[in-house]
Amino acid sequence: MNRKALHPENIRLTVIVACYNEELMVEMFYRTVVRYVKKYDYRFIFIDDGSKDETLSILQKLSNEDPLVAYISLSRNFGQPNALKAGYDFATDADCVISMDADLQHPPDKIDLLVAKWQDGFDIVNTVRAVQMDGALNRRIFAKLFYRFVNIISTTQILADGPDYRLVDRKVVSALAEFKESTPYLKEIIPWMGFNCTAVPVNIESRSYGESKYSFLKLISLSLRGITSFSVSPLRLSSFVGVGLSFMSFLYGIYAIYVHLFTDQTVQGWTSIIASVLFISGIQMLMLGIIGEYLGKTFLASKRRPAYLVKEIRDVSFSRSVEHKPELRTTRPVAS
Template identity: 50%
Template structure:
């Protein structure tokens, strides 16, 4: 494969300090390819959009899509894939340069060998806090146990997708998108390339602890219904133990002269079972909440402005309706 069109998707939220440096490094690496950079501005408020407009005006290989507000990293990724369907392959990476642009030729080399999906895996070089590394290992350990799919520990949303895979992704409009599980679910021939995470060039991470917890819960709930089955199992075990204790209490009362334990043990049991019930209700509620969000059928993102054509052409709802008409015809 000698000539091909490469699209680089860069979701960004308040990355004004990094955009010009990212553009400089990416341009140097991609000089030998036919490519374009597609920045997805996820509702930035720090002047990122103005920088993108200036870059697009100076270089026709720079495109941007500005979302009407911050819809979240996973939805911004989806917006990028929806707008990059004219490319032969698509690479997605972050704008903070922790995903090194210099790795792109290695991803392309694997794609040219026949891999439709080239994933990346962060090397554990000890640069991240110990607590964060342990939490990451725990997350992947749990999700790989409850899911039929096996996610690569340390996996990132920095990956290359063939055009065929990008087309298949366009049919997915789940509210709780979790790309790290969805891409393996699609199948195709896949491989993984390891890389060292670089330091942020500028600014601070926008991924707060709250967002990390939310992302982890989304991954667990989206990947499997195992937590619901676990809730059933735990409920049966507790019910069985409670029934056995009830039999024991009746035996002590009717056939022995021992005094029944006081209210302390009773209260401890009530509090334990009550807390467990709240936990299980929370698990069930999480799934019910996801079902409610899916039932509303709202679009995953709203495009306010873009440099890639009219808004009507790139509206995700209109695109889906157009595809249905094409299939019917």
Template identity: 40%
Template sequence: MKYISIVVPVYNEQENVSVFYQEVCKHMEATGYPFELIFVDDGSTDETTFILNKLTQQDTRVCAIILARNFGHQVALTCGLDHARGDAVITMDGDMQHPPAMLPLLINKWENGFEVVQTIRKDTQGVSWFKGFTSRMFYRTINAMSDIDMAEGGSDFRLLDRKVVDTFKNFKEKARFIRGIIGAMGYRRIQIEFVAPQRFAGKSKFSLKKMLNFALDGITAYSKLPLRLAFYMGLLSGLLSLLLTVDVIYTKLFTTEAVPGWATIAASVLLLGGLQLVGLGIIGEYIGRIFEEVKERPLYWVSDELKSSVEVRTKKQETVA
């Protein structure tokens, strides 16, 4: 019988983990599929690791991978996908905003032949106007600037067939933007819309700084347009400077209105200096990402892997045999 893996990155989710576990088990048991529930603890500093350890001892279907430090949501997802063994792998967050009740629906679409079942968040209960607005602008911007087409509201709540997961493992870039990677891979896919409920407990760990870094990762990973814009701004500023130079020469040689041009010089210097700094900043962003890639450091490293002692003993016996 086919096997399902569920990958869940968590970071300081002590109030949500147990409730999430119970809901996932309830809905997965209703499908009749055997499954494994893989938690990836992304460097939690609260009681999350302790709770995960208890769950692994109570249920052999649960395992927890403890990362040595906080690597970020996208890297934690990658770690879980690397360890997942299922014929299909479902990735979702552990704060209950990705409803476990949708798991049977995702599996049903997979049974019908779809290799990527992508959920689309149409709305999030209790989310601020600012966060909703910036999310919409991000998707519109990246779709306009790149060749990939990502649906507005796309989330990391999705089902991937085993062949898709195996293909994903070939992508080695450090600046991870999994929504873009999956979106650019192809395969037979379907989208399912849902309304995300409020977090069950706690606060979102996705700060404004992390949102900006996430957006930059997505844009720089799939678009060279910012570099071209810097080039076009340089051409435009050069043309304006040339026209200004012609005007200055004409005024000096053919009129008597020449006056000390400190204002003109100051304005032109500020304009050119600002455009140059913008261009250098864009180039620097890309060079910084090249620098991170060429170091070839591991994407993550694991501090511990928690599993049921029963499962561990069984594996040891199989090894001895």
């Protein structure tokens, strides 16, 4: 397919949007973004990630109003990465897929630029923050440290300051459908694939209403998922630290025996001994925690549970030439 020769009305573009308690924003998001995608053969897929508010009711209303709005209602909250994975799994018939947040922080006026880059031949078009991310200082520091640490220990380099606002080609979407991980981490999975990619700078806007659904504890949990998803370097590091501490303890033991047998001095200092014991014990607990994290992931993977479960789906086609009534379904294969 010659992408460059495609006219906008012939490009089948799907916008996938993960929503969790976004009743204040989701309709505004749709009304805003639809103005930027009307030139394409577009379709929206909203994924309701187990919202407790009226998000699903609003999506049902939008789907009834616009035959090009589909939605997937998950049985509970599975988390944003799993919800986005559900969106990709149900968008394999698109020429290209754009993922966006429902809070309008991702500027829709960049959609044409993302599509243009795709037409230039790029299979993955990422976005990066053009300016320093907003938010609390501790979040900014934590994010910088996380990205730096992950890119040091992992062979897969993830994009620092890269939000989940990206365009991917249909071949990337088809490849994503082959991943059966119960805890997918898309920021590492997508660059790991190795398709031709580029990045464009964007200004991330402030939320108009509501607040971020990511607490600091959720960010830590997501970070642990990212660190342990594509690298065993923490396990190797724990081995090196264990060997180093054992060697230091061995040398200190030889020194203590020498002082006791060949000098009149005695090994003194309960404070230093207790401090050493506590330090080594703390390191041991840290190493056990790292091992436990990997064992936990192995335990969850062995259960072969799906990444998400669909409670209800309203699917739509791309065709705008034929009036298409949304189809309500309650069953469809889910990711495993």
